[in-house]
Amino acid sequence: MTATLPARASSTVAEPPALPRRRGARATALFVVLGAALVLLTVYAAGRGQLAIPAHEVWGSLMHRIGLDWGTLPTHPQGDNTLWQVRFPRIALAIVVGAALSTAGALMQGIFGNPLAEPSVVGVSTGAAFAAAVVIVFQIQLIGTWTTALFAFVGGLVTTLLVYALSRADGRTEVVTLVLTGIAVNAVCASGLALMIFLGDTQEREQIVFWQLGSLNGSRWEYVGVVTPLVVVGLVGAMLMARRLDVLALGDRAARHVGIDVERLRLVAIVLVALLTAAAVSFAGIIAFVGLVVPHLIRMLVGPGHRVLVPASALAGAVLLLAADLIARTAVTGADLPIGMLTSLVGGPFFFWLLRRTRRTAGGWA
Amino acid sequence: MTLRITRVSAQLGGHPILHDVSLEIVPGELVALVGPNGAGKTTLLGVMSGDVVPSVGRAELDGVELHRWKVAALARRRAVLPQEQRLAFGFRAVDVVRMGRAPWARLPEEDLDDVVVADSMQRTDVLPLADRSFPTLSGGEKARTSFARVLAQQTSVVLLDEPTAALDIRHQEQVLSEARRLAADGHAVVAVLHDLTVAAAHADRVCVLAEGRLRADGHPRDVLTPDVLGEVYGHPVDVIDHRGRLVVLPHLIDHSEEAPCVSALS
Numbered sequence: 001m002t003a004t005l006p007a008r009a010s011s012t013v014a015e016p017p018a019l020p021r022r023r024g025a026r027a028t029a030l031f032v033v034l035g036a037a038l039v040l041l042t043v044y045a046a047g048r049g050q051l052a053i054p055a056h057e058v059w060g061s062l063m064h065r066i067g068l069d070w071g072t073l074p075t076h077p078q079g080d081n082t083l084w085q086v087r088f089p090r091i092a093l094a095i096v097v098g099a100a101l102s103t104a105g106a107l108m109q110g111i112f113g114n115p116l117a118e119p120s121v122v123g124v125s126t127g128a129a130f131a132a133a134v135v136i137v138f139q140i141q142l143i144g145t146w147t148t149a150l151f152a153f154v155g156g157l158v159t160t161l162l163v164y165a166l167s168r169a170d171g172r173t174e175v176v177t178l179v180l181t182g183i184a185v186n187a188v189c190a191s192g193l194a195l196m197i198f199l200g201d202t203q204e205r206e207q208i209v210f211w212q213l214g215s216l217n218g219s220r221w222e223y224v225g226v227v228t229p230l231v232v233v234g235l236v237g238a239m240l241m242a243r244r245l246d247v248l249a250l251g252d253r254a255a256r257h258v259g260i261d262v263e264r265l266r267l268v269a270i271v272l273v274a275l276l277t278a279a280a281v282s283f284a285g286i287i288a289f290v291g292l293v294v295p296h297l298i299r300m301l302v303g304p305g306h307r308v309l310v311p312a313s314a315l316a317g318a319v320l321l322l323a324a325d326l327i328a329r330t331a332v333t334g335a336d337l338p339i340g341m342l343t344s345l346v347g348g349p350f351f352f353w354l355l356r357r358t359r360r361t362a363g364g365w366a
Numbered sequence: 367m368t369l370r371i372t373r374v375s376a377q378l379g380g381h382p383i384l385h386d387v388s389l390e391i392v393p394g395e396l397v398a399l400v401g402p403n404g405a406g407k408t409t410l411l412g413v414m415s416g417d418v419v420p421s422v423g424r425a426e427l428d429g430v431e432l433h434r435w436k437v438a439a440l441a442r443r444r445a446v447l448p449q450e451q452r453l454a455f456g457f458r459a460v461d462v463v464r465m466g467r468a469p470w471a472r473l474p475e476e477d478l479d480d481v482v483v484a485d486s487m488q489r490t491d492v493l494p495l496a497d498r499s500f501p502t503l504s505g506g507e508k509a510r511t512s513f514a515r516v517l518a519q520q521t522s523v524v525l526l527d528e529p530t531a532a533l534d535i536r537h538q539e540q541v542l543s544e545a546r547r548l549a550a551d552g553h554a555v556v557a558v559l560h561d562l563t564v565a566a567a568h569a570d571r572v573c574v575l576a577e578g579r580l581r582a583d584g585h586p587r588d589v590l591t592p593d594v595l596g597e598v599y600g601h602p603v604d605v606i607d608h609r610g611r612l613v614v615l616p617h618l619i620d621h622s623e624e625a626p627c628v629s630a631l632s
Contacts (some may be wrong), residue, residue, distance in 0.1 A: 019460055019484050020497040113454030247465045249454040253417060257448075259441025259469035259518060304455035 027308040030301060034315040038095070041319060045326045046087045053079050090219040093227065094325045095318040097216070097280045097330060098277040098290060100231045104315025105291020106277035106298075106310050107238050108160075110245040111269045114166075114178055115296060115358060119277045120288035121176060121351070122163045123185030124156050128274075130189045131155025133208050149226050153278035159185055160270045160277075179355075182226035211285035214340020216325050222285040228280035235314055237272045242306035249304070287340045289347020292319055296354065367428060367522050368392050369414055369444075371395055374423035376406075376413055382408040385578045386423070391556055393438075393522065396549040398569035402599050403573040407558045408449065408527055414556060415446045415525050441469035444523035445516040447491060448450060449531070449558075451508040453500045459511045460496040463487055466518035475520075491537065491621045498537035505532035514573065517548075523585055524548055526557040530564065544567045562603075566590050566612035574598055 033300050040073050043062070047053040053074050060071025061083050061301040074080050099121070108117040108124075119125045131151040134140070141147055167174075167181040193212065212216075236269065244265050247255050295313045302308050321339070369391040371530060376384040383406045391414070399407045410460060411423050412418035416432035425432045427443060435443075443609055445466070453462065463486060467479045487493045490510040501509060509532045526545065530538040540555075546568055549555045559565040565572055566586040574582040574589055576598040582589040590612055595603045604619040 019480060019487075020458070096491065115455070142455070245469065246457070246461070247468050249453050249457060250462075250465060251448075251454070254448055256417070256437055256440060256444070257444075257446040258465055258515075259438035261437045299455065303461075304457055305461065 013079075027302050027312065030298075030308075030312055031315065034319055035347055036313065037319050038322070040307065041322050041326070042091055042095075045091055045322060046083055047324060048330050049082070049087065051076060051078060051082050053083065058083065089221045089224055090216050091322060092224045093284065094216050094217040094322045095214070096224065096227045096231045097200060097284045097287065098317035098319070098321025099126055099314040100227070100234060100276040100280040100317075101236055101290040101321070102279070102286060102294040103231075103238050103291075103310060103311040104273045106295040106306070106313045107245070107269050108273050108291070109275070109308060110248060111266050111273075112164075113179060113251065114353075115299075116292070116354060117178060118289065118292035119156070119160075119273065120286060121158075121292060122167075122182035123330065124159045124163065124273065124277050125281055125286045125288065126186050126189035126193065126277050127162075128152040128156035129286050130192040130196065132211075132282055133193055133200075134212075135289060136207055137196045137200040137204050138311065145222055145226055149278055149282040152282040153230075153274055155189075156277040156281070157271065157274035159189065160274050164266070164270060210338070212340075213338030214285040214287040214337065214343070215328070215338050216284055217329075218338045227279045227283060230275055234272050234276035235310070237268070237279065238310045239307075241269060242310055244308040245269070246304075283324060285320070285338075285340060288344045289351060290321060290343055292354070293347055293350050296350075303354025367554070369456075369556075370424075370426045370525055371410075371413060372424045372426070372511060374413055374420040375426055376409055376418050376420045378409060378418070383578050384413065384420075387413075387575075388423075389557060389573065389580065391523070391553045391554045393554045394549055394569040396546055396555045396557065398565035398572045399556060399575060400560070400562060400565050401575035401581075403580050406578040409578075410556055410575060411446075411525050411527050411556065412594075414523075416440055417446075438469055441519065441521075443521050444525060445519035445521040447509075447513055447516045447524075447526040447529055449527040451512045456499040456501055458496065459492060459498050459500050459503065459507075460487070462500050462511055463514045463518050465494075466515035469519065475585065482520060483514075486514040487511075489517060490514040491540060501620065502519050505533060506537060509533060510537060513544075517544070520594050522553055524555045526552055526555070528558050528560065530559065531559070536563065562590060562595065562614035563612065566614065590614060599619060 025287060043055050043058050043363050046058045047055050053076065056071055057074040057079065060073050060081055063070040064073060075084065105118045108119065109115055109183065131154055132148050135148050135151045145148065163185055165182055167177045193208070197208050200208060244260050247258055248262065248265070250258070255262050294317045295309060298309055298312045298316055302312060324342050325339050328342055330337040369389055371389040373539045374384055375382065387410060390478065397408060401407055409418055413420055416435065419433045425506045426434065432440070445510070463483050466486070467476070467483065470479070471475050484493070486495060488511050492507065492511050492514050495511065500508065500511065509529065513529060524545070527542050529545070533541060537593055542564065545555050545557060549570065569586055570585065572586045573580060574594060581598055582594050590605055592603055592605050595605070595614065604617070605614045606614045606615060
């Protein structure tokens with residue numbers, strides 16, 4: 001019975017009518033451009049700083065490490081050390097954190113069916129930050145370097161579930177409800193964070209405050225080792241659910257009608273969002289709006305299909321955060337600006353513009 | 367393959383909506399669900415689709431209660447056209463129709479995706495819109511695109527909630543003749559319809575719902591009578607036979623008769 005439609009079609013129509021092509025070429029071009037940008041920016045950024053290292057020497061050092069005797073090694077006696085002890089860990093962390101934040105944003109927008117959902121906007125970052133501050137103040141050391149990540153994950157998970165439960169009504173999330181729920185959740189988590197700052201001693205306070213501003217200063221390979229596996233798990237998980245996330249755009253009920261186990265999908269996605277947010281927050285602090293801006297730009301370029309959106313957002317997020325960090329550490333000589341400050345400076349106005357636009361297309365909110 | 371509703375009562379948010387409804391839908395028929403506003407038509411369709419779990423009674427497909435079906439398996443057996451078409455992101459019309467193929471992912475039928483999608487879009491006359499962004503389509507275009515999505519799902523049970531509400535005459539006839547063709551091909555089709563003349567013209571069987579109860583169920587000529595309709599809708603109607611087709615004409619409300627009420631109020 002299920003085959004009746006195509007059988008009929010072939011008997012009445014000589015050839016099935018042509019469908020518009022998928023946007024494959026555009027997506028490929030985007031991946032190539034982003035990939036090239038990432039490599040170029042990595043080499044350029046590694047050379048910039050107090051000790052300037054020419055690009056060809058950075059390239060030589062990189063090639064040398066992977067066993068290829070191409071190019072020249074840095075001529076400065078401290079060159080190679082600076083690259084591998086200071087710059088590359090920082091660059092690597094910027095890449096994975098950027099990828100984590102953008103993927104978390106894309107996922108969250110998918111499950112809420114709302115372009116304004118983003119970990120920092122709805123308070124998930126603050127929740128994770130609060131939990132991580134607890135680790136700093138009470139000097140909890142359960143599993144070494146992983147402790148902060150674990151706490152941040154639990155904090156992020158609880159807040160995401162909370163936001164989800166509080167902002168949904170009749171199987172959908174209104175923009176207003178989501179943003180207002182975010183304000184409420186942010187407020188509660190911020191008060192917890194304030195309490196931690198109050199309880200901590202001077203050094204802990206400084207640590208929390210800097211970390212609240214978001215910074216990649218002092219990145220170590222150890223951190224990269226913790227964050228990377230979490231981000232890989234999050235990304236792979238997000239890719240596996242990409243097609244089902246597309247269908248979720250129909251709304252909960254219609255998605256169920258075409259065979260999507262909506263509740264389960266959403267729950268898995270929420271765990272992934274918490275994982276990715278925790279991975280980003282635990283060593284880099286709160287870097288807001290990356291997850292909002294990046295998926296949105298990608299959607300404008302290649303459409304909303306998650307099979308392209310998720311990996312492209314991850315790549316673009318890496319590029320963006322790498323660029324932002326380069327600016328943060330080189331804009332003012334001798335100072336390392338908080339990167340979270342920079343992303344918020346750009347992200348805030350962007351969020352506002354998006355809000356206006358969404359409001360217009362939604363025909364105003366009552 | 368049968369959809370059987372047995373003595374079902376259902377509630378929404380604590381309010382009783384359906385009372386003791388029994389109905390059996392078999393392959394090969396187009397059943398029109400009609401009745402006044404708030405009669406419970408959409409809720410009954412919800413019971414049939416598995417969205418609403420009856421508080422009393424059984425709703426079964428192939429002898430298995432609907433809420434016991436796995437979501438994906440059920441999606442290969444019944445498709446639903448919702449009353450409202452919403453989409454969170456700017457997917458193209460063709461992408462939306464493709465979503466109807468989701469339950470067939472990773473099955474042999476997946477190979478037919480492109481053929482089925484193209485065919486469904488042609489049948490509902492939305493192929494020219496394929497590259498357009500769904501949210502920018504008009505109400506009628508959205509409804510036809512969603513209908514194409516339902517066709518692409520290739521299920522034996524097809525449930526349509528007011529499929530013609532936003533459509534002009536040409537597309538209304540097109541959609542309903544497509545629904546009739548589905549029934550003729552052996553699918554079981556249920557459509558909630560508001561226009562009684564349209565229901566009489568296309569349906570094999572009409573079920574009249576009023577205040578949550580099934581008031582009449584049968585061939586259009588037996589069910590769509592002035593007596594039944596006048597009572598159910600609380601408004602007198604004429605039923606005219608126009609060259610073998612039934613036409614339902616509501617009486618006009620005569621304001622001169624109501625004049626005394628108005629003057630009494632003032």
